[in-house]
Amino acid sequence: MIRSLFSGVSSVKSHQVRMDTVANNIANVNTYGFKSSRTTFQDNLNQLLRSGGASVNAAQVGTGTTLSAIGNNMGNGPQQMTGRTLDLAINGQGFFKVQQASPDGGGSVADNSSILYTREGSFYLDKEGYLVNANGYYLLDESNSPQSVGSDLTQIASISIDKNGKITVINNDDSTVEIQLTLAVFNNPEGLERKGSNLFSQTIASGEDMNTGTLPSEMGSEINSGYLEMSNVDLSEEFTNMITTQRGYQAGSRIITVSDTLLEELINLKR
Incomplete structure (x- = not known):
């Protein structure tokens, strides 16, 4: 009992x-x-x-x-169309790499801030032209540097993003700026640690980011501009x-x- x-x-x-x-x-x-x-x-x-014995369990x-x-x-969630260029959804494996901005801004990251990973692709341009998420975290490129479309936002005529993650910025003077998005991939994405605000950090279980410059299309993924990935929660389940x-x-x-x-x-x- x-x-x-x-x-x-x-x-x-x-x-x-x-x-x-x-x-x-x-x-x-x-x-x-x-x-x-x-x-x-x-x-x-x-x-x-x-x-137990020979004849007794x-x-x-x-x-x-x-x-x-x-x-x-870590399965993909459904994608919702927003029509906004800087809303990005990953179809396939991979995570966006972000890092906390310092209070001074200017493309410098906060002291002792580590690289974090997210599937939420809602990004904005801050006043200095850097791509940031809703919490002000910089979107990083393949060299782990904050991505910028230029400091003078008034000169931007249009921004487009293709399925391979190439951002093309066309200015009013017909000059262009091209930025290549990269995705982080892990051997065991389920081993990532949740940090809140839709952010994950790598752990011993997840392993390190294996992507050393491979483009999304080369790893079987694509980036859809104008869409956001919804939660993969199945309410009936x-x-x-x-x-x-x-x-x-x-x-x-x-x-x-x-x-x-x-x-x-x-x-x-x-x-």
Whole structure:
């Protein structure tokens, strides 16, 4: 009965974590570039009651469940048309590389800021002509330098971006500026660490960025200008997970209640 109490507690705790994950997925169903999470369990240590032999199987009793992993689903989300040139969606593998700008701006990055990665492709031009995201992070090129279309924005006539990530800026005097976008790729993108604001950082599990200048088309990807990648959360799947998680939580709570009743009956035998 004591074992069953702890098994029930482990079930309740594990299902609570799964419900937290499901709730976060549903909350971000309309977050651009969001990647859903999935919680998996594994059985806990099994206690040996009787050793096995040549013709007798071992007798073991489980001690509940434990959290196995909370994995990231890095599958592509649907793309929504916006018609805005600097809205970019990646079709295929890869991440945009961004880095926090320093308070002084001017293309310099903040002290001790590391390169981060994102699938959210909503970019803007700051007052100095650098491409930045909604949080003011610079979009980096293949040499990890902030990308700029020029300091005099009043001279820009048009900006276009092709599927290979080449940005072409045409000025009023017919001069052009070309910038090549690059994407970061990882052996294990699911190993990236979430940093909030749709940003990820590399870890030992993810490995380092393997792209040393390969263009998006050369790695089977393309960049769609005028589109944004939506969240890859599947609401029907999440609601199903919510129901099964709720039932699992209720069952774990019931284990605790029934085990307590049995323990109470045992104590009452002494009276």
